[in-house]
Amino acid sequence: MISISKLLCDLDAEGDGLRYDAAADSSKPQITEDKQRRPVVVWNATRRCNLYCSHCYAGADLEAAPGEFSTGEAKTFLAQLADYGAPVVLFSGGEPLVREDLVELVDHAADLGLRPVLSSNGTLLTREKAAALRDAGLQYAGISVDGLPERNDRFRGQDGAFEAAVRGIENCLEVGLKTGLRYTITEANAPDLEGVVDLLAEKGLDRFCFYHLDYGGRGADIVDIDLSPEKKREAVERVADLTLDYHDRGEEIETLLVGNYADAAFLVEYAREEFGEAKAQAVYDHLERNGGDPTGERIADVDYAGNVHLTQFWQGYSLGNVRDRPFGEIWEDESNPLLHALRNREEHLTGTCADCQYQSICRGGSRLRALATTGDLFAPDPQCYLHEGERRGDNHVSGGVAD
Numbered sequence: 188m189i190s191i192s193k194l195l196c197d198l199d200a201e202g203d204g205l206r207y208d209a210a211a212d213s214s215k216p217q218i219t220e221d222k223q224r225r226p227v228v229v230w231n232a233t234r235r236c237n238l239y240c241s242h243c244y245a246g247a248d249l250e251a252a253p254g255e256f257s258t259g260e261a262k263t264f265l266a267q268l269a270d271y272g273a274p275v276v277l278f279s280g281g282e283p284l285v286r287e288d289l290v291e292l293v294d295h296a297a298d299l300g301l302r303p304v305l306s307s308n309g310t311l312l313t314r315e316k317a318a319a320l321r322d323a324g325l326q327y328a329g330i331s332v333d334g335l336p337e338r339n340d341r342f343r344g345q346d347g348a349f350e351a352a353v354r355g356i357e358n359c360l361e362v363g364l365k366t367g368l369r370y371t372i373t374e375a376n377a378p379d380l381e382g383v384v385d386l387l388a389e390k391g392l393d394r395f396c397f398y399h400l401d402y403g404g405r406g407a408d409i410v411d412i413d414l415s416p417e418k419k420r421e422a423v424e425r426v427a428d429l430t431l432d433y434h435d436r437g438e439e440i441e442t443l444l445v446g447n448y449a450d451a452a453f454l455v456e457y458a459r460e461e462f463g464e465a466k467a468q469a470v471y472d473h474l475e476r477n478g479g480d481p482t483g484e485r486i487a488d489v490d491y492a493g494n495v496h497l498t499q500f501w502q503g504y505s506l507g508n509v510r511d512r513p514f515g516e517i518w519e520d521e522s523n524p525l526l527h528a529l530r531n532r533e534e535h536l537t538g539t540c541a542d543c544q545y546q547s548i549c550r551g552g553s554r555l556r557a558l559a560t561t562g563d564l565f566a567p568d569p570q571c572y573l574h575e576g577e578r579r580g581d582n583h584v585s586g587g588v589a590d
Contacts, residue, residue: 188202188206188396188443188444188445189443189444189445189448189450189451189454189474189477190202190206190441190442190443191426191427191430191442191443191444191454192430192434192439192440192441192442192443193206193207193441193473194454194458194469194470194473194474195427195430195431195434195454195457195458195461195462195466195470196430196431196434198434198439198441199212199213199214199215200213200215200441201213201215201216201218202218203215204218204219205218205219205274206476206477207473207476207477218274218275218302219274224272225271225272225273225274226273226481226484226485226486226487226518227273227274227275227276227277227485227486227487228268228273228275228276228277228487228488228489228514229277229279229306229486229487229488229489229498229499230264230276230277230278230279230488230489231245231279231280231281231488231489231490231491231499231502232255232256232261232278232279232280232281232283232286232289232292232491233251233252233255233280233281233282233283233285233286233491234246234247234248234251234252234255234280234281234490234491235247235248235249235250235251235252235280235281235282235285236248236249236280236281236282236285236308237249237282237285237308237310237311237345238282238308238310238343238344238345238348239343239344239345240308240333240342240343240344240405241342241343241344241405241408241409242333242342242371242373242400242404242405242406242409243404243405243406244401244403244404244405244406244499244500244502245279245280245281245404245490245499245502246404246405246502247280247281247282248281252491252492254491254492254493255491255492256491256492256493258288258291258292260493260510261288261292261295262292262295264489264493264509264514265292265295265296265299265301266299267509267513267514267515268296268299268301268514269296269299269300269301270513270515271513271514271515271518273301273487273514274301274302275301275302275303275304276296276301276302276303276304277304277305277306278292278293278303278304278305278306279305279306279499280306280307281491282307282308282310282311283305283306283307284307284311284312284316285311289320290316290319290320290323291323293305293320293323293324293325294323294324296324297323297324297325298324302326303323303324303325303326304325304326304327304328304329305320305325305327305328305329306329306331306369307328307329307330307331307355308330308331308343308348308352308355309328309330309331309332309351309352309353309354309355309356310348310351310352310355311355312328312330312354312355312356312358312359313358314358314361314362316358317355317358317359317361317362317364318362318364320364321362321363321364325364326365327364327365327366327367328359328364328365328366328367329366329367329368329369329394329396330352330355330356330359330366330367330368330369331352331368331369331370331371332349332352332353332356332368332369332370332383332386333370333371333376334349334370334375334376334379334382334383335349335379335382335383335386336349336350338375338376338378338379339352339376339379341375342375342376353386353390356368356390356392357390360390360391360392365394366392366394367392367393367394367395367396367441368383368386368387368392368394368395368396369396369398370383370395370396370397370398371398371399371400372397372398372399372400372414372419372422373400373409373412373413373414374412374413374414374418375412377414377418377422380422380425380426381425381429384426384429384433387440388433388438388440392440393439393440393441394440394441394442394443395440395441395442395443396443396445397423397426397442397443397444397445398445398446399419399444399445399446399447399553399570400413400446401446401500401553401555401556402500402553402555402556402559402560403499403500403501403502403503403555403559404500404502406500407559410559410560413570416569416570416571416572417572419447419449419570419572420453420572423444423450423453423572424453424457426442426444427454427457429442430442431461446500446553447552447553447568447570447571448479448480448548448549448550448551448552448553449549449552449568449570449571449572449573451474451477451479451545451548451549452543452545452548452549452573452577453572453573454470454474455467455470455471455474455545455548456577458470471548474548475547475548477548478550479546479547479548479549479550479551480549480550480551480552480553480554481498482497482498482501482529482553482554482555483497483498483525483526483529483530484529484530486498486499487514487518488500488501488502489509489514490502492508493508493509493510494506494507494508495507495508495509495514495517495518497525497526497529498555500555501555504525506518506520506523506526507520525564528564528565529554532550532551532554532565533546533550535564535565536550536551536565536567537563537565537566537567538566538567539567539571539575539578540552540565540567540568540571543573543578544577544578544579544580545573545577545578551565551567551568552567552568552570552571553568553570554568556568556569556570557569
């Protein structure tokens with residue numbers, strides 16, 4: 188994740204230590220005081236979902252899938268994560284709220300010292316369920332809204348999904364559960380971007396996660412409605428402009444970009460244009476500490492059947508199964524050639540990524556998108572939208588920002 192609000196507005200957040208090794212400079216209580224050493228783990232607690240979204244990376248279905256963890260198996264897995272030192276476990280799906288034992292598992296994760304957070308479509312979040320999750324130790328609920336009513340409901344395959352998600356958001360806020368809004372942009376819902384951000388502010392939410400489409404699960408079936416690189420750049424600029432506008436109005440909304448590390452380079456360029464070289468240097472320094480695309484390093488995924496993946500979007504490839512070996516052993520085993528290559532990707536990147544001046548803060552962007560569109564794991568990310576002069580270094584960024 189790349190925090191626009193931190194980089195451009197100096198807005199403190201609880202993830203400053205985790206992402207930027209800047210806990211000491213932050214006024215907010217921190218997830219961790221130290222830079223992330225272990226991955227945030229997304230757990231697809233079930234493949235079942237009450238909706239059927241066109242971009243679902245997990246390929247979730249209305250019916251339960253065989254092989255899902257029992258409550259006991261789930262607790263054993265969570266203990267593996269705690270023993271390994273994972274800082275956060277993100278309960279995802281499918282829709283995690285279809286699991287009757289979700290509150291029990293969140294409580295167990297919190298007791299183990301993990302930080303439990305939730306990714307949900309929000310439609311099943313009653314006030315009572317939100318309160319139970321809060322009491323169990325849930326620290327945050329991210330609720331997906333992919334446009335205003337008509338576009339969101341079409342995207343999610345069910346009339347009324349928008350209204351139900353908004354009720355879920357309101358229920359979380361009423362019981363004091365920290366809540367944010369997640370939005371994945373495509374051509375199908377791009378016109379609603381500003382409306383979604385306005386909805387967030389109107390409801391009193393203070394966190395907005397803007398997701399790029401990654402080409403996994405059913406997301407691979409809608410590549411044709413992904414934005415062009417040029418429109419993607421325009422959308423990210425709109426998000427940056429909106430962030431500054433709300434900040435200038437005194438609205439402290441944490442805004443995060445997810446899934447395309449061309450965004451990191453763009454924000455350096457944006458900071459230079461809006462604020463000058465000193466600000467651009469500060470933005471670059473933070474992003475260099477962040478470390479670029481986290482696939483196979485700072486993010487991991489475990490699916491409903493225990494298979495370990497490089498990221499939640501890349502479920503077509505498994506590193507192993509936690510029923511056979513503990514998560515930490517699998518994640519540390521660099522005898523896996525793909526894992527080893529990704530952790531040393533600078534040696535393998537080709538084309539415009541190989542000599543881009545922003546390689547250290549991007550690291551080639553999405554390897555999944557490159558593989559899905561070209562068949563070459565280390566080809567350039569097709570959704571890199573930087574201009575050639577920016578990649579080449581006309582502004583002379585090299586281990587720092589322009590002279």
